[in-house]
Amino acid sequence: MPDRTSAQPVAQPGPALGTLFVERNLDLVGKLYQRSVYPSAFDVASGKRLPSPLVVDLDPTTVCDLACPECISSQVLHHGQIGKDRIVRLAYELAESDVRAVILIGGGEPLLHRAIGEIIEVLHGAGIQLGLVTNGTQIHRHIDQLSTMLSWVRVSVDAGSAGTFQSFRPSRGKRSAFPQVIDNMRLLASRKQGRLGYSFLLMQRFDEAGKVTASNYNEVYQAGVLAREIGCDYFEVKAMLDEDHYTVNQSAEDIELVETQVARLRELQDDSFHILHSSNWQAVRRGSDPVQPKDYRTCAVTELRTTITPTGVFVCPYHRGNPKGRIGDISQTTFAEMWSAADTTVIDPSEDCRFVCARHASNQEIALLPERPAPDDLDDDFDPFI
Numbered sequence: 459m460p461d462r463t464s465a466q467p468v469a470q471p472g473p474a475l476g477t478l479f480v481e482r483n484l485d486l487v488g489k490l491y492q493r494s495v496y497p498s499a500f501d502v503a504s505g506k507r508l509p510s511p512l513v514v515d516l517d518p519t520t521v522c523d524l525a526c527p528e529c530i531s532s533q534v535l536h537h538g539q540i541g542k543d544r545i546v547r548l549a550y551e552l553a554e555s556d557v558r559a560v561i562l563i564g565g566g567e568p569l570l571h572r573a574i575g576e577i578i579e580v581l582h583g584a585g586i587q588l589g590l591v592t593n594g595t596q597i598h599r600h601i602d603q604l605s606t607m608l609s610w611v612r613v614s615v616d617a618g619s620a621g622t623f624q625s626f627r628p629s630r631g632k633r634s635a636f637p638q639v640i641d642n643m644r645l646l647a648s649r650k651q652g653r654l655g656y657s658f659l660l661m662q663r664f665d666e667a668g669k670v671t672a673s674n675y676n677e678v679y680q681a682g683v684l685a686r687e688i689g690c691d692y693f694e695v696k697a698m699l700d701e702d703h704y705t706v707n708q709s710a711e712d713i714e715l716v717e718t719q720v721a722r723l724r725e726l727q728d729d730s731f732h733i734l735h736s737s738n739w740q741a742v743r744r745g746s747d748p749v750q751p752k753d754y755r756t757c758a759v760t761e762l763r764t765t766i767t768p769t770g771v772f773v774c775p776y777h778r779g780n781p782k783g784r785i786g787d788i789s790q791t792t793f794a795e796m797w798s799a800a801d802t803t804v805i806d807p808s809e810d811c812r813f814v815c816a817r818h819a820s821n822q823e824i825a826l827l828p829e830r831p832a833p834d835d836l837d838d839d840f841d842p843f844i
C-alpha cells in the first residue's frame with residue numbers, strides 16, 4: 459500500500475530515539491546488510507534468480523467490511539478470495555520455502571478470511587515472522603493468534619473521533635466502527651508480544667472550485683494522544699496517494715497544520731511510544747516533485763519480495779492489479795512452480811514506476827553491490843521485513 463502500502467516511515471527527532479526499533483527497523487538499505495539477507499541481495503545484483511523471495515505480501519481476500527472512498531485498492535476490491543484449502547496449502551508451501559517474513563495485507567481486509575487463524579498458526583509454526591495491516595474491526599476474533607504470533611500489527615485508523623472515522627472509513631451500516639476498532643486495539647495492547655501501530659493517512663476532499671469539503675488533518679494530535687493512551691508503540695502519519703500512486707502536493711497552511719500537531723506529539727515520545735512520518739509525507743512536506751525518475755530498467759527488489767493476491771501474483775504492492783506487473787498465479791500451481799516460472803523483470807521502473815517508491819534507495823544500493831568489496835562483518839539478523 460506502504461506502503462501505498464509499504465511506504466517507509468521515517469523517525470522524527472525527539473526524546474529517547476536511540477532505540478533499536480527506530481534506528482534499525484526503519485532503515486531499508488541497512489537491512490540489506492544482515493547476515494542472511496546480503497547473499498541474496500548480492501545474487502540478485504549479479505543477475506541470479508533466487509529459489510524464493512525473502513518476503514511475501516499476502517492478500518488473503520479482496521473482501522472488505524469498510525468502504526473507504528479514498529482506498530487505493532478500490533479497483534481490486536470484491537474480486538473474491540484465495541480458497542480456504544488453497545490458502546492453507548499455500549501456507550505450508552511458504553513454510554517449506556526460503557521465505558522469512560509474510561505481511562498479511564490487502565486489497566481487502568485480511569482478517570475477514572475464514573482461514574486466517576490457521577494461516578497464522580502454520581506460518582508462525584514454521585518460524586516465519588508475520589506482520590499485519592488491518593482495519594481493526596475483526597481483531598477480537600483472532601486475539602490469541604494476533605497477540606502471540608505477530609511481530610507487528612498496524613491498524614489503519616485515519617481519525618481521532620467516531621465522526622471522522624465514519625466519513626473516511628465508513629462501515630456499511632450507519633454506525634461508525636471506530637469504538638469497536640479502538641476497543642480492539644486496547645485489547646491487543648493489553649496482551650500483545652509484538653508491536654502495535656496506529657496509522658493515520660492524511661486525507662482531504664475538494665469541491666470543483668478546489669475548496670476543501672472534508673478533511674482529517676485537524677485530528678492528528680487527538681489521534682496521536684489516543685494512540686499513546688491505548689498503548690500503541692507508534693503513531694504513523696502518512697500522505698495519501700492518488701490512484702496512480704503519486705503523492706499530492708499540499709498548501710503551505712495544510713502542511714503547517716499537520717506539522718504543528720506532529721511537533722506537539724513529539725513531546726509525548728518516550729522509550730515506548732514513537733511518532734513516525736512516512737517517506738511520502740516527508741516528500742510532500744518538502745514540496746518534492748511527485749515524479750521520482752529512475753534510471754534502471756529492472757527492479758531488484760521484485761526478486762526479494764513478491765505480492766500474492768486472489769487475482770494473481772504481482773511484482774509489488776504498487777503494481778497490484780496491474781496486468782503488466784502480474785508474474786503468475788498460485789490457483790493452479792504450487793508457490794514453488796509459480797516462482798520458478800515467474801519473470802520478475804516485467805516492470806521497467808524507468809517507465810512504470812515514476813511515482814515515489816519506498817524501495818528506490820534499496821534498488822540503488824543493490825546495484826552497487828557487485829562493484830564493492832564484500833563487507834568484512836555483516837550485521838546479525840535483526841529484521842526480516844526488508
Ligand SMILES: C[S@@+](CC[C@H](N)C(=O)[O-])C[C@H]1O[C@@H](n2cnc3c(N)ncnc32)[C@H](O)[C@@H]1O
Binds near residue numbers: 460530563567591699
Ligand atoms: C488498502 S489497505 C488494506 C488493508 C486493510 N483493510 C486496511 O484498511 O488497512 C492497506 C493500506 O493502504 C493504505 N491506503 C489506502 N488508501 C490509500 C491511499 N489512497 N493512499 C495511500 N495509502 C492508502 C491504508 O492506509 C492501509 O495502510
Ligand code: SF4
Binds near residue numbers: 758759805810821
Ligand atoms: S521500483 Fe517499481 S517494481 Fe520496484 S518496488 Fe518500486 S514500484 Fe515496485
